[in-house]
Amino acid sequence: MELWFTEKQTPELGITCKVKDVLHTEKSQYQQIAVLDTYQFGRLLALDGIIQTTICDEFVYHEMIAHVPLFTHPNPKRVLVIGGGDGGAIREVLKHKSVEAAYLAEIDGRVVEVSKQYLPEISCALDDPRCHVEIGDGIKFVQEHKGEFDVIIVDSTDPIGPAVGLFHQEFYRSLYDALSDNGLFVAQTESPFYNAGLISDIYRSISEVFPITRLYLAHVPTYPGGMWSFTIGSKSYDPIDVRIDVKGMDMCYYTPELHKAAFVLPEFVKNIIKGGL
Amino acid sequence: MELWFTEKQTPELGITCKVKDVLHTEKSQYQQIAVLDTYQFGRLLALDGIIQTTICDEFVYHEMIAHVPLFTHPNPKRVLVIGGGDGGAIREVLKHKSVEAAYLAEIDGRVVEVSKQYLPEISCALDDPRCHVEIGDGIKFVQEHKGEFDVIIVDSTDPIGPAVGLFHQEFYRSLYDALSDNGLFVAQTESPFYNAGLISDIYRSISEVFPITRLYLAHVPTYPGGMWSFTIGSKSYDPIDVRIDVKGMDMCYYTPELHKAAFVLPEFVKNIIKGGL
Amino acid sequence: MELWFTEKQTPELGITCKVKDVLHTEKSQYQQIAVLDTYQFGRLLALDGIIQTTICDEFVYHEMIAHVPLFTHPNPKRVLVIGGGDGGAIREVLKHKSVEAAYLAEIDGRVVEVSKQYLPEISCALDDPRCHVEIGDGIKFVQEHKGEFDVIIVDSTDPIGPAVGLFHQEFYRSLYDALSDNGLFVAQTESPFYNAGLISDIYRSISEVFPITRLYLAHVPTYPGGMWSFTIGSKSYDPIDVRIDVKGMDMCYYTPELHKAAFVLPEFVKNIIKGGL
Amino acid sequence: MELWFTEKQTPELGITCKVKDVLHTEKSQYQQIAVLDTYQFGRLLALDGIIQTTICDEFVYHEMIAHVPLFTHPNPKRVLVIGGGDGGAIREVLKHKSVEAAYLAEIDGRVVEVSKQYLPEISCALDDPRCHVEIGDGIKFVQEHKGEFDVIIVDSTDPIGPAVGLFHQEFYRSLYDALSDNGLFVAQTESPFYNAGLISDIYRSISEVFPITRLYLAHVPTYPGGMWSFTIGSKSYDPIDVRIDVKGMDMCYYTPELHKAAFVLPEFVKNIIKGGL
Incomplete structure (x- = not known):
């Protein structure tokens, strides 16, 4: 199944990775918090759609x-x-x-x-x-x-x-x-x-x-x-x-x-x- | 216009960049050769869809x-x-x-x-x-x-x-x-x-x-x-x-x-x- | 967060829709079964990555x-x-x-x-x-x-x-x-x-x-x-x-x-x- | 080469098609005009990124x-x-x-x-x-x-x-x-x-x-x-x-x-x- 998360690193450049599962999403008082399970990097934490950290790197x-x-x-x-x-x-x-x-x-x-x-x-x-x-x-x-x-x-x-x-x-x-x-x-x-x-x-x-x-x-x-x-x-x-x-x-x-x-x-x-x- | 070139760096990871123009494509005896003009990196050379070099980096x-x-x-x-x-x-x-x-x-x-x-x-x-x-x-x-x-x-x-x-x-x-x-x-x-x-x-x-x-x-x-x-x-x-x-x-x-x-x-x-x- | 599901309807054509949540995925004896919650169509059922049905249509x-x-x-x-x-x-x-x-x-x-x-x-x-x-x-x-x-x-x-x-x-x-x-x-x-x-x-x-x-x-x-x-x-x-x-x-x-x-x-x-x- | 044109038909839905060549792009007085050659539809005319017509349909x-x-x-x-x-x-x-x-x-x-x-x-x-x-x-x-x-x-x-x-x-x-x-x-x-x-x-x-x-x-x-x-x-x-x-x-x-x-x-x-x- 082609389910991909894309972070626009600039308006004209993105990193895109294939997603196994969405473990969590919420809108906190400050930002959108998401934990995705990806094939390449394992679980990753994204805040407002920006990758913060991944299990792999x-x-x-x-x-x-x-x-x-x-x-x-x-x-x-x-x-x-x-x-x-x-x-x-x-x-x-x-x-x-x-x-x-x-x-x-x-x-x-x-x-x-x-x-x-x-x-x-x-x-x-x-x-x-x-x-x-x-x-x-x-x-x-x-x-x-x-x-x-x-x-x-x-x-x-x-x-x-x-x-x-x-x-x-x-x-x-x-x-x-x-x-x-x-x-x-x-x-x-x-x-x-x-x-x-x-x-x-x-x-x-x-x-x-x-x-x-x-x-x-x-x-x-x-x-x-x-x-x-x-x-x-x-x-x-x-x-x-x-x-x-x-x-x-x-x-x-x-x-x-x-x-x-x-x-x-x-x-x-x-x-x-x-x-x- | 949303025209993007994506290189799958691995089967589960890609880099994607917005394209201004396709300057050249051909199938040579050995590979597909393409020169794209991108917003982020300027002109880039791709062989079989893999970025080889770009003007910017x-x-x-x-x-x-x-x-x-x-x-x-x-x-x-x-x-x-x-x-x-x-x-x-x-x-x-x-x-x-x-x-x-x-x-x-x-x-x-x-x-x-x-x-x-x-x-x-x-x-x-x-x-x-x-x-x-x-x-x-x-x-x-x-x-x-x-x-x-x-x-x-x-x-x-x-x-x-x-x-x-x-x-x-x-x-x-x-x-x-x-x-x-x-x-x-x-x-x-x-x-x-x-x-x-x-x-x-x-x-x-x-x-x-x-x-x-x-x-x-x-x-x-x-x-x-x-x-x-x-x-x-x-x-x-x-x-x-x-x-x-x-x-x-x-x-x-x-x-x-x-x-x-x-x-x-x-x-x-x-x-x-x-x-x- | 840019999380999109893409179905390649042909090798050169796709439909892509923004995903709110992955409700379920499994590999059954016959196929991959997925239920995604999408912004456009609500929940949708995909088998081997092909949309079968959606709540909206x-x-x-x-x-x-x-x-x-x-x-x-x-x-x-x-x-x-x-x-x-x-x-x-x-x-x-x-x-x-x-x-x-x-x-x-x-x-x-x-x-x-x-x-x-x-x-x-x-x-x-x-x-x-x-x-x-x-x-x-x-x-x-x-x-x-x-x-x-x-x-x-x-x-x-x-x-x-x-x-x-x-x-x-x-x-x-x-x-x-x-x-x-x-x-x-x-x-x-x-x-x-x-x-x-x-x-x-x-x-x-x-x-x-x-x-x-x-x-x-x-x-x-x-x-x-x-x-x-x-x-x-x-x-x-x-x-x-x-x-x-x-x-x-x-x-x-x-x-x-x-x-x-x-x-x-x-x-x-x-x-x-x-x-x- | 993965070069795709995507039209966001709504903010949460897109059609995406593989591009063979960019035949023409310009910014006219009124809009961006583009003619793309696509694998699926042949040549297509897009105005401000929206498909207007294609040779095939x-x-x-x-x-x-x-x-x-x-x-x-x-x-x-x-x-x-x-x-x-x-x-x-x-x-x-x-x-x-x-x-x-x-x-x-x-x-x-x-x-x-x-x-x-x-x-x-x-x-x-x-x-x-x-x-x-x-x-x-x-x-x-x-x-x-x-x-x-x-x-x-x-x-x-x-x-x-x-x-x-x-x-x-x-x-x-x-x-x-x-x-x-x-x-x-x-x-x-x-x-x-x-x-x-x-x-x-x-x-x-x-x-x-x-x-x-x-x-x-x-x-x-x-x-x-x-x-x-x-x-x-x-x-x-x-x-x-x-x-x-x-x-x-x-x-x-x-x-x-x-x-x-x-x-x-x-x-x-x-x-x-x-x-x-």
């Missing part, structure tokens, strides 16, 4: 958004994830033994509930005693916590709809204030192929707030172009100058060598960054 | 398939490209001043003609006096030339149809014989996400023939998963231990640092390689 | 396959439906008060069960005391009953897979034998636009067995081309020479006048029939 | 929009076609020997030119000496001609964009005035399955202006649902009470018997009409 995004900043900080104890209601980032964060408390500030409680029900492999750590789930506005949560977090991970949806405020400089200033003295944050910052202007703006905005700004890349096959960027703003630790010990941690994408290689950018990506400075 | 593939092996060899004079009838690899090869002669062995002369007509930005160097276009079977061409080439680039289509013989160990042995004493070759070797078994087999096959085997990656948004692999078989020079001078060469993706970073593999790709050994 | 097909033959016979008492596991034809048959017994010979018991669960508006009459559901091979069922039915309705899938035997002359001979002295049968006989050769063959086959053969048309929007044909083989009653009283019967498509108008064929359809004679 | 629409009104009038001498820039209606009109002059009032001259170039089978009669092509606003053309035409054919696009004024009662009054004493007009009036409300409104509007209003149907596989409606407003001749002689005229769909059968409506279409009265 989630390891790339979640390992890279979590371990790069957490290994940059020599002793991360308190970590905040904004967005990330599927729990994948939290799962990776809690692989770090130094972490004493991991907060999840997700605006849409239904994403958390649906992920717990349909994506247990991803959401499993949300019930860990070190994890504290706060359903509410991440921007407000950040404003109400000063100097508290060693690492903040902004695991947001695209800069449309509920996530739009997470891409403004004002928000990066709040992150600065919410971080501890030597803290750092990372945000997912879209595709260099299709969102060059946005990346350029974000990089400049962050570098006006933080002394150290770094962009790195990973291969996420279900995201537009398959090349995804993450940007770090850091108060003192430089992510490309770190010592990493992954002993006892089980990973499928991240390695200490890849941590560094991910910051080596193609010429055109370097130019995107320069374009904003 | 061709720089990634062509720079990475050419400069990594050519900078690995300290003084490449004679270079052979097998396949690659669009001329993009040749264009990058000829950016190297040391190169005295670049041969293109393409089985389908119509691909060359169509590329010259519709993709001049890519095919431009095919008329360079250092370039020699040989229309014919690449396997036979290799067998008839012994010890002649410093670098061979296997820029083939997928391992179905006319290109299937280019993925066999017997062919790698022919490449060994066709290379000069310290020569090396590179082949495009598909997607780690979707062709793990194939990559595993190729890596083992090559490593049984060549003393040095190395796999590297690049981000090609129009190829399945956006992550593409290339594998090098080398008689003596190791591609990760090179000195590179790109002075005066104009590139959009390749940099000397990226040359090395491209060989730093995600854990799951390392495991694909190990799986074959 | 089922009235056309079921009224036209049942009432035309039943009003042609002046006093139909025993009726057989072959195929038609969704129950729609039976529902219409049982609107005729003269009918004492309606048999359903459906090869795939799962179609009946799934229709009862998900399409109650269509399958409702399967539990009527006058209805007898026989799960099994319709061809064999017909062979085992001689002279028993006043009207037989062949409500089959397309002539591929399990239904292929229902389009052979041998089967039409069995139908002749299974009919009572003045009995008649009707079969759904595909699209004049896309299956001209098949219609031509069927018409000739039937006319070699039955003294009266007649083809009529109806508008079914979810079937290829929207124009659907039905062919009657009759021992003595001519469907275009009937008196019809629909008093007390509730219908949305069929009317006594339309009964006759449905036999008035476009010139090209007349030529399809002539082509086979 | 155009005979249905053009015969039915022309011959029903022209055979209703006992002696049509002067005929006006509004829209219909492809020339198909004119071609059928000129099959009537009584016709002395056929005017085409098409707002978009590019449709006429493109049809002449790419659809000669359809546009062939536009060069007939009895045919007069007037490029301009049909509404204005009608207002400027009083009592002149025996038959007017409104062969418009859908009631969006340039054609919207052709579906208003004010326009029907202008048609009344432009017709000769016993004249009549016909308009294509969309799909009973998908545009019930519109048909209902049109029927009432016309019946408030003309003493005789009649709706008839035809099977057009490339139009939504495959069932298409036409509505006639007539000053004195009733289209269901006519004598027809098609001697010497070559037709593929229309027959004198079908002329009458086309006015026999399914129950739900009768209810659509009643709903507006």
Whole structure:
């Protein structure tokens, strides 16, 4: 049976995958939430029709958004994830033994509930005693916590709809204030192929707030172009100058060598960054 | 008008892009050749319905398939490209001043003609006096030339149809014989996400023939998963231990640092390689 | 969310409709059975990816396959439906008060069960005391009953897979034998636009067995081309020479006048029939 | 190569057909004009992405929009076609020997030119000496001609964009005035399955202006649902009470018997009409 889900990654480009079953759909207060079972990627979570994560390739995004900043900080104890209601980032964060408390500030409680029900492999750590789930506005949560977090991970949806405020400089200033003295944050910052202007703006905005700004890349096959960027703003630790010990941690994408290689950018990506400075 | 071209990258996954115009279609002796003008990628060349190259992202593939092996060899004079009838690899090869002669062995002369007509930005160097276009079977061409080439680039289509013989160990042995004493070759070797078994087999096959085997990656948004692999078989020079001078060469993706970073593999790709050994 | 079901009506033509939910999918002994909830047509039943019936337009097909033959016979008492596991034809048959017994010979018991669960508006009459559901091979069922039915309705899938035997002359001979002295049968006989050769063959086959053969048309929007044909083989009653009283019967498509108008064929359809004679 | 054209017939329903070639696209002053060569239907003309006519099925629409009104009038001498820039209606009109002059009032001259170039089978009669092509606003053309035409054919696009004024009662009054004493007009009036409300409104509007209003149907596989409606407003001749002689005229769909059968409506279409009265 020809049943296909298509995500328009741009108005003129789509990814389309064959669907085995629709496990769940609902319209929450914030967005349409869907869990589809696909032949290629297994179960996938889509918000407003945009693929957020899939059973098959989630390891790339979640390992890279979590371990790069957490290994940059020599002793991360308190970590905040904004967005990330599927729990994948939290799962990776809690692989770090130094972490004493991991907060999840997700605006849409239904994403958390649906992920717990349909994506247990991803959401499993949300019930860990070190994890504290706060359903509410991440921007407000950040404003109400000063100097508290060693690492903040902004695991947001695209800069449309509920996530739009997470891409403004004002928000990066709040992150600065919410971080501890030597803290750092990372945000997912879209595709260099299709969102060059946005990346350029974000990089400049962050570098006006933080002394150290770094962009790195990973291969996420279900995201537009398959090349995804993450940007770090850091108060003192430089992510490309770190010592990493992954002993006892089980990973499928991240390695200490890849941590560094991910910051080596193609010429055109370097130019995107320069374009904003 | 909703006119879309869809490439089924796997039976259950597709990339779909909006088409402005069909510039050319024909059934050659070997395959269906099409040039479409798309909104997202500009003109694209498809062979048997599979995207080979597009105006917008061709720089990634062509720079990475050419400069990594050519900078690995300290003084490449004679270079052979097998396949690659669009001329993009040749264009990058000829950016190297040391190169005295670049041969293109393409089985389908119509691909060359169509590329010259519709993709001049890519095919431009095919008329360079250092370039020699040989229309014919690449396997036979290799067998008839012994010890002649410093670098061979296997820029083939997928391992179905006319290109299937280019993925066999017997062919790698022919490449060994066709290379000069310290020569090396590179082949495009598909997607780690979707062709793990194939990559595993190729890596083992090559490593049984060549003393040095190395796999590297690049981000090609129009190829399945956006992550593409290339594998090098080398008689003596190791591609990760090179000195590179790109002075005066104009590139959009390749940099000397990226040359090395491209060989730093995600854990799951390392495991694909190990799986074959 | 862009989730679309596409039926390839021919290798080069499709109908595609947006899906709200997948209510059921299974692989039965005979075929893939799916019930989808669509925005345009409501719930629809697809067998091996081919739309069989939808909540929104089922009235056309079921009224036209049942009432035309039943009003042609002046006093139909025993009726057989072959195929038609969704129950729609039976529902219409049982609107005729003269009918004492309606048999359903459906090869795939799962179609009946799934229709009862998900399409109650269509399958409702399967539990009527006058209805007898026989799960099994319709061809064999017909062979085992001689002279028993006043009207037989062949409500089959397309002539591929399990239904292929229902389009052979041998089967039409069995139908002749299974009919009572003045009995008649009707079969759904595909699209004049896309299956001209098949219609031509069927018409000739039937006319070699039955003294009266007649083809009529109806508008079914979810079937290829929207124009659907039905062919009657009759021992003595001519469907275009009937008196019809629909008093007390509730219908949305069929009317006594339309009964006759449905036999008035476009010139090209007349030529399809002539082509086979 | 998977190159498909999809027309969204409604926001939740599409027809999709495989494309061999794009013969022409342009943005005229009024609309996007495209001629595609498709595997299923041969060449097709699409305006703003909506299929207007195809080589394979155009005979249905053009015969039915022309011959029903022209055979209703006992002696049509002067005929006006509004829209219909492809020339198909004119071609059928000129099959009537009584016709002395056929005017085409098409707002978009590019449709006429493109049809002449790419659809000669359809546009062939536009060069007939009895045919007069007037490029301009049909509404204005009608207002400027009083009592002149025996038959007017409104062969418009859908009631969006340039054609919207052709579906208003004010326009029907202008048609009344432009017709000769016993004249009549016909308009294509969309799909009973998908545009019930519109048909209902049109029927009432016309019946408030003309003493005789009649709706008839035809099977057009490339139009939504495959069932298409036409509505006639007539000053004195009733289209269901006519004598027809098609001697010497070559037709593929229309027959004198079908002329009458086309006015026999399914129950739900009768209810659509009643709903507006």
